Amino acid sequence: MTLKSVLTGAISGAVIAVSMPASAETQLNVVTGGSQNMVEYVTDYLGPLFEELHPSVKVRVTGTGPGDAGSQKILEKLEAQSAAGKEQWDIDVIVAAQKKTGEMKEKGLLADFRGNIETGKMVTRETAENALGVYVGGYVMPMFHSQTAIAYNPALVPNPPESYDELREWVKKYPKQFGYNGIKNGMSGVAFVTGWMYTYSGDAKTLQNGPYDTAKKDSWADAYAGLKAFNENVTFTPGNAGTLDMLNRGEIVMGPVWVDMFYSWQADGRIPPNLKLKLIAPGMPGQPYYYATPAKATNKELAEKFIELATSPEVQAEGIVNRFNWYPGIDADHVKASLDEKVWNKLFTDVTPLELAQKGKPFPIGPYFDDIKEGYEKQVSN
């Protein structure tokens, strides 16, 4: 399946490249961060849909890779074109992770476009205004929201821990059966550590909303010491996919994962169908991916139309929720109407909407986020 889609992607890329000079078609350049599924979303679904509505346009997709690393590449490309004083930048639509999108907005690389599109009114969630402490209202449209949770095997763990406190006790009883990927190998591990710091640093609200205080990180020593002791009884996994792989092979029975990845892997038969999810208290973070358009995009109007289509209730229902198992980017009420009850419920089998509202947290604001990661490197892993 993946190989096939890579091949079709490569072939369609080649076809576009070949057909370009022959016709006077407009090319819309979409650059997307995120894993392979993000690229597939545009090549297999959104791109063809947009081309159908705009026959003279070709959508060309480039994937830059998962995590902040992938979005950092987009930031660097835009920054370079800006520094070179170019009047037209060759990226029309970007899809990027939260923290880096905030940085792009701060550096003046993005355009204020939300007021120009119809669907702009359909987002009221806090993440549409605030990207880890940076005000991004008007500059972004959430593509989807994703959430981390603990995946577990109910055959072996009939009563999974309900909270971080219970999990700490659980790993003492069953050493090496819980696995996560540290912080350098993907965001599900970072999310787990962030949830830990929300629980034990004493002040989750300030971490999420500011204001920033440099001295705050000095008060986290106990939380890190606890995590270091916790890590003694943990198996480390190689990456987000690595955690799922190890769950699949039965090498661990519990570990933090991205909810969308979990459901997609389950649908593909890459992890056993009986595995379940648990969002533990007081909560774990999740994040949106954003659509945005660069300040000097070559095809500004088309880019806006593309984002408008991508965030329309129908596309959010069919593409985001039904096909790719993400939580919708625009407000759920608008999406629910376009969806079969069954499909909607599938998203909320293990994590109920109420749990999601109570225990789904944002990541911390940028500077605290860096402090948390550096503190982990210094006090837990070094």
Place this chain on the structure above:
Amino acid sequence: MSGQSMSVGPGRTGALLLVAPALLMIGFLFVYPFGYSVVSAFTDNGEGSWHIANFTKAIEFYSKDILFTIVIVSLSTAIIGILAVAIAGYLTLGENPTAVAILKWLYRWPLFIPFIVSAQLMRTFLAKNGMMNNILTSSGIIEPLAAQSYLDWRGIVITFVWKQTPFVALLVAGAMASIDRTTIDAGRIFGASRLRILIELVVPQIATTLMVGLILSYVVMLSVLSVPLMINAQSPTMLTVDMAWRINSYGDYGVANALGIMSYLFTGVVAWFYLRQSLKDKGA
């Protein structure tokens, strides 16, 4: 090119023109970025005054990783050396033509497999319930409970050795094939065992080639990101992972470049041996 052939060649300007493209490439693609990263390592991303804060931070955060990197790469280089000599030695001194032919055909395969693919192979092969342990358990060699994951420092060493041994073995086997067979025959006539012939007669004659192969492997392994990233889930980890992490997670080129400069120093030491050796060879 010696002085003599220069005089009958295309002349000084022509010669300069001929090397110009190569020189420009090195200038743009190596010297300029290198200078830039040195400046960035000693300043705040190329701006402000000179300081060594990036280096103190790099050591404070990654001292274990620095040590880990040196140990892993050195250990891998040593094992590669031993295996390469063993393989090339058997190819040269082996007496069973079928075994030699099979080995000759087999040993080069990893050469054609990129590091990232090797890492992915090893990830499924060396895992706790991976292929290797499954084979060992089902054939009764180990108990299922004794199976353990090799996806840690051992996994990195195994992958490096598997990937780089053929390269060194190829060089060494070539060198062994071209040494004077009479020295080997002389050893045999006096009744020396094959192992003794290999260690005392053959290896000293190909030592230079062996060293060059090992130095090149050392430098390559020091620069690989995919293998430690995909195989080693734990900390400590290798410097390449830390460099990528500093940039991707914090946008911090200063500390990343400081770590880079340290890697340059590690390669610099062996590069110095390499240059000294090749100058000596030219002189001889």
